[in-house]
Amino acid sequence: MTEIALVYFSETGTTANAAKKIAKILNVPAIRLEAQVPYTSADLNWNDDSSRANEEQGNPSARPEFKPLKIDNYDTLILGYPTWWGVSPRIIDSFVESLNLMGKTVLPFTTSGSSAPERGVAELRKLLPDTLVLDGKRVNNSSEAELKQWLRSNNIA
Ligand SMILES: Cc1cc2nc3c(=O)[nH]c(=O)nc-3n(C[C@H](O)[C@H](O)[C@H](O)COP(=O)(O)O)c2cc1C
Numbered sequence: 001m002t003e004i005a006l007v008y009f010s011e012t013g014t015t016a017n018a019a020k021k022i023a024k025i026l027n028v029p030a031i032r033l034e035a036q037v038p039y040t041s042a043d044l045n046w047n048d049d050s051s052r053a054n055e056e057q058g059n060p061s062a063r064p065e066f067k068p069l070k071i072d073n074y075d076t077l078i079l080g081y082p083t084w085w086g087v088s089p090r091i092i093d094s095f096v097e098s099l100n101l102m103g104k105t106v107l108p109f110t111t112s113g114s115s116a117p118e119r120g121v122a123e124l125r126k127l128l129p130d131t132l133v134l135d136g137k138r139v140n141n142s143s144e145a146e147l148k149q150w151l152r153s154n155n156i157a
Contacts, residue, residue, distance in 0.1 A: 008080030083112035108136035
C-alpha cells in the first residue's frame, strides 16, 4: 500500500482548508509547514515590491527557513501551497530540498486568486529531477467528490 504524507503551507487559510478536506478523505494527518519567522500581513502585501513575499518570489534562490516538522515514512508526498506570483512560495523549495525525494512521488495542489497550477508544477519538476512530480490541481472550490476523483485518478484513495 502506498504510504502518504500530506504537508501544506498556508498563510491565510485557503490552502489549509483544502488540505484538511484531503486529509479527511485519506484519513491521514494534515501537517502544516510553518515559516521559522512568521509572515505578517505586511509581509504578504503583493502590491508592495519590497514586501517580504514579493522579495522572496523575485529571488529564485531565496530559501526561507521553516520550523522542523515530523513526517512518517512515505512514498507519496501530497504537497499543498498557495500560488505566489505564478509559482509555489520559496519556502516550498526550502522544504522539498530538505527531503530526500529521490524515487518518490509528489502530488501538488494549490489555491490561488485565479492562476492555474502548471507553472508552479513545472518549477517543482526542475527542482526535483529525480522525483515523479504529478500534475497539480487548483483546489479552491473543489468538492469532496472532486477531490476524491482527483486522488483516485492519481492512484491514491
Ligand atoms: C505574495 C502573494 C502573491 C500572490 N500571487 C498570486 C498569483 O500570482 N496568482 C494568483 O492567482 N493568486 C496569487 N495570490 C493569491 C493567493 O494565491 C491566494 O489568495 C491563495 O489562495 C492564498 O492561500 P492561503 O490562504 O492558503 O495562504 C498571491 C498572494 C500573495 C500573498
